[in-house]
Amino acid sequence: MGHRCCSKQKVKRGLWSPEEDEKLIRYITAHGHGSWSSVPKLAGLQRCGKSCRLRWINYLRPELKRGSFSAQEEQIIIDVHRILGNRWAQIAKHLPGRTDNEVKNFWNSCIKKKLISQGLDPKTHNLISSHQRNTSNKVVCNLPQPHQQPFPVFTVNQQMTDDASMEVNRLPPFVTLPPLPPTQPSLQQTMAIPNSEYQNPNPVWTAKDQSSQYTISFPCGSSIGSTPIISSSSSSSVNPFGFGFLDENLIWNAHVEPLEGPRLEQVQTHQYQDQHDQQKNKINIGEMGNDHEQKCGQDIDVSFDSSSFDLEFVESTLLSGAICRDLTSMDDLAWNF
DNA sequence: AATCCTCGCAACCGCCGGAAC
DNA sequence: GGTTCCGGCGGTTGCGAGGAT
Structure with missing residues (x-):
């Protein structure tokens, strides 16, 4: 059948010859690709524009790194x-x-x-x-797919909003995003929650998945590298987030430490949430009280809404390469209240 | 030596979303 | 608002190389 762009003309398929490569390289080096659909004609190739694009992107671009993966x-x-x-x-x-x-x-x-x-x-x-x-030899897994619901968004039940200022203040000043193992420190992303006087040495906050009844406890105020405690009502060694971090080589590196940093002005609610609810539920953590000292020893349950995960946020965190990033720039982070 | 099988990889296919008309 | 074009993406296919029998 073929793609529309190549249905009008006779096109060659299959492996590219060195001569074709040469023609494509010469043309794109001289003129750029412009419209890919016009490249084959202008470059003198009997190929579909899509095929030219693929060949260039995957094999001919000068910046490509060849060879086996490290x-x-x-x-x-x-x-x-x-x-x-x-x-x-x-x-x-x-x-x-x-x-x-x-x-x-x-x-x-x-x-x-x-x-x-x-x-x-x-x-x-x-x-x-x-x-x-x-x-079975086939892999069977009924758990949430990471690419479908790869990373839950923190939510706080409506009934908690009365105490929102109190509860949020118990969150640790720094929380490393969980899925990345300590072997890749460059990819670690720390979420800064302003709490400059965070001093309680052993507080814990927990993230609880309501449907799966998992609870993750983060030792607040502990030093870099502390590992969250993951408990579950089931006997399975898996977790609700679709990450295999219970494997001994893939353990979270919860990263919790005090921060002297810019204050958080606003936390964005989730983009898919009803606009009214967004307005209603927006909170300003920067305006919250600072009476965390006596509260940090308590637990806080934060429900995960795994259906409202923001991929762009994860993307931005991975691409930044920065260890720390304060929440004022984390516009993609979604919080449901 | 011939055949079969497995594996890696280049290329294709079909779908989707955005832009242009 | 509908259609077409185009680029981008993920899934799949098919071929060639190399190893096993």
Whole structure:
């Protein structure tokens, strides 16, 4: 059948010859690609514009890095895939000189098998139970897909809003986004919550998933590298977030420490939430009280709404490469109240 | 040596969203 | 508002190389 752009003319398919490559390189180097649909004609190629684009992007671009993937690149792919799922183009953006096609092929040919051999579901990065592994060679996982609901958004029940100022003040000043293992410090992203006088040495705040009855406890005020405690009402070793961080090599690196920083002016509510509710529920943490000292020893339950995850936020956090980023610039972060 | 099988990878296909008309 | 064009993306296919039998 063929694509529309090449249905009008006779086009060659299959592998590109060195001569065709040469023509394409020469043309694009001299003129740029402009409209891809016109490239084949102008470059003297019997190819579809789409094919030219693909050939250039995947193989002829001078900035491409060829050769096998390094261990570090592999780890980055795994880390980002855990968050984004099969969004190869997004994953490839974290790997300079690599293409989405390359990453996809590498995943399918190598990483996928490696994860399976480690007992991990390559889709969810969760541990595959021994029962599942024993009863079928196929990977079975009914848990939320990371690319579908990859990262929950904090929500606070409406009934909590009366105490919102009090509760929010108990949040740790710094919370490292959970899915990234400590092996990739460059990808760690810290969320700053202004709380300059955070002093309680052993407070805990917990994130609770209502549907799955999981609770994650973050030791507030602890030093870098402390590990959250994940408890569950089920006996499964998996978790509601679709991350396999219970694997001994993939443990969260909760990053909680006091911050002297700019004050948070506003927290954006989720984009999909009803506009009225957004207005109603917006809170200004910057205006909140600062009576956290006597409250930090208590627990706070924060419900996860895994259906309202903001991928752009995760994307921005990964791309920034910064360790810390204060919340005033985290416009994509969504909070439901 | 011939055949079969597996694997990696380049390329294609179909879908989608945005822009232009 | 509907249609067409185009670029981008993810899934899939098909081919060639190399290893196993």
